[in-house]
Amino acid sequence: YFHWIGKKNKWGQIYLTRNCTFEPHTSFHTDWVNTCLKEIDTAFFWKKPAIIISHRASYIGSISQKNQDNGLLKLRALLQSIIKMA
Numbered sequence: 001y002f003h004w005i006g007k008k009n010k011w012g013q014i015y016l017t018r019n020c021t022f023e024p025h026t027s028f029h030t031d032w033v034n035t036c037l038k039e040i041d042t043a044f045f046w047k048k049p050a051i052i053i054s055h056r057a058s059y060i061g062s063i064s065q066k067n068q069d070n071g072l073l074k075l076r077a078l079l080q081s082i083i084k085m086a
């Protein structure tokens with residue numbers, strides 16, 4: 001089924017589909033911050049909220065300390081960049 005942001009189901013609930021991706025644990029070589037910022041910019045261009053998908057695997061140290069350090073560093077950079085956009 002295809003659900004778009006704002007679509008209502010038969011109970012009147014509103015779908016909030018994720019339209020931005022931030023998963024730094026999946027690739028250390030991808031520029032996740034700028035990729036996500038571009039998706040946020042696109043969402044705002046179309047007057048939609050930016051709903052970011054991100055999993056805890058990007059921020060936990062049980063996978064590896066490098067994974068946790070990388071994820072938290074990139075999350076901080078993303079959040080700081082979003083604040084500057086406002």
